[in-house]
Amino acid sequence: MRVSPTQRDLDPGQVRRFLTASLGSGAEVADCGPLSGGGFAAVWWVRLADGRDVVLKVGPPPHVRLLRYERDMIGAEARYLRLVAARAPGVPVPALLHHGRHRDLGDWLLTARLPGRTLWDLTRAGADVGPLRAGFGRALAAVHTVTGERYGYDGGRASAGTWREAYLAMVDDLLADAADWAVPLPVPASRIRDLVARHAAVLDAVRRPALLHFDGWAGNVLAVDGPDGTPRLSGLVDGERYLWGDPLVDLVSPLLFRRAEDEPDDPLVRAYREASPVPFDAGVRRRLGLYRLYLYLLMTVEMPSRNITAASDPGRVELLATLLDAELGDLAG
Known part of the structure; x- marks a missing residue:
């Protein structure tokens, strides 16, 4: 159905x-x-x-x-x-x-049609997905070498000449969508705007609009068995949400509901940093927090447009509210 x-x-x-x-x-x-x-x-x-x-x-x-x-x-x-x-x-x-x-x-x-099973299915089946996640990390680093001309989305959607301006425009669009769809938020939209603006200066460290996949959850990663029987990357699919910006954005969806900076030994994180070194210093941590905030806000705002309710997806509303509250709390603190 x-x-x-x-x-x-x-x-x-x-x-x-x-x-x-x-x-x-x-x-x-x-x-x-x-x-x-x-x-x-x-x-x-x-x-x-x-x-x-x-x-x-x-x-x-x-x-x-x-x-x-x-x-x-x-x-x-x-x-x-x-x-x-x-x-x-x-x-x-x-x-x-x-x-x-x-x-x-x-x-x-x-x-x-690319061959393979999804990382999601393989993980649930208990397969050894470490090499696959590492291959995914290297693939993301390769995607990020592609440079665009502007930050944000294309096609007349939220974009700007700087990453800070583009990110703020993207957040503003989601908050406008939340108002249009009457989506309950854990705090008023004005509070979210104020907290994001307070920390937006950290985004000025981004000086190159890298190509971002953005939707790298485990269902969009395909694998086939390698010569030793271990799953190896065969495809990265569903690039419809791509945008241009900070490569760190792509360390959020692959570690959904987790924090990449707290898991440096995750195979994806380790392989990505080997291919594209990034220190998990205070500025990087703050940027990652802002990107998690954006993703959790998006996942919250999209629910009415997808006919997702607390009854149809038990726990989602509560989980996202908790995660959003945690990221907002970090910004407030």
């Missing part, structure tokens, strides 16, 4: 229509089915008659309300895939086969 109104209800006939629009009338679908794990787009795997395995990602219907940063996210993922393929080719991302926009069909992507 579809949870989020941003996810279209697809059927095999509709999938065939998207494939024809992408690859032409000669594209024949042998089999297809939905993929789970995401909450924004509808995603289906497709086996073509010629043996190719592809993934179809379809954006929300035009009438569905979105958060401000979610505008044109399907197009954003297409741009991300092109960027990584051209400028960080050592990082395994799906090959972009087609990005389509159509008055009736909407916005969609067709990509090659």
